[in-house]
Amino acid sequence: MTDGCEIETVTGSTTDPESGEVTDTVEQVYAGRCRVQQATTTAGETNVGEAELLMLSRVLQLPVATSPGVRAGHRVRITACANDPDLVGRLFVVRTEFAKSHATSRRLGIQEATS
Numbered sequence: 500m501t502d503g504c505e506i507e508t509v510t511g512s513t514t515d516p517e518s519g520e521v522t523d524t525v526e527q528v529y530a531g532r533c534r535v536q537q538a539t540t541t542a543g544e545t546n547v548g549e550a551e552l553l554m555l556s557r558v559l560q561l562p563v564a565t566s567p568g569v570r571a572g573h574r575v576r577i578t579a580c581a582n583d584p585d586l587v588g589r590l591f592v593v594r595t596e597f598a599k600s601h602a603t604s605r606r607l608g609i610q611e612a613t614s
Contacts, residue, residue: 510525559593561604
């Protein structure tokens with residue numbers, strides 16, 4: 500695995516009393532090597548209010564031994580990518596978890612909302 504990512508969970512939020520801006524408080528769950536794969540060649544459309552979002556699905560692979568505790572709902576930020584610099588900085592959400600007894604990597608279904 501030649502890519503890098505950070506995975507975090509939202510633990511709460513704080514509100515700036517002057518601006519009213521809400522900021523999530525997070526806890527890091529994982530930071531290290533990963534691999535991003537395209538799950539399908541199509542994207543799904545989702546409507547949120549009056550906005551139409553294009554949901555892009557990927558599969559995130561992590562080393563099994565060093566990535567326990569990653570769950571659906573956690574946020575993933577790609578921090579390094581050897582072969583596709585456009586992936587760096589992109590933010591995904593873990594949507595599905597796959598598990599098996601003799602896994603060589605932890606596979607997670609992730610999604611990115613685009614407009």
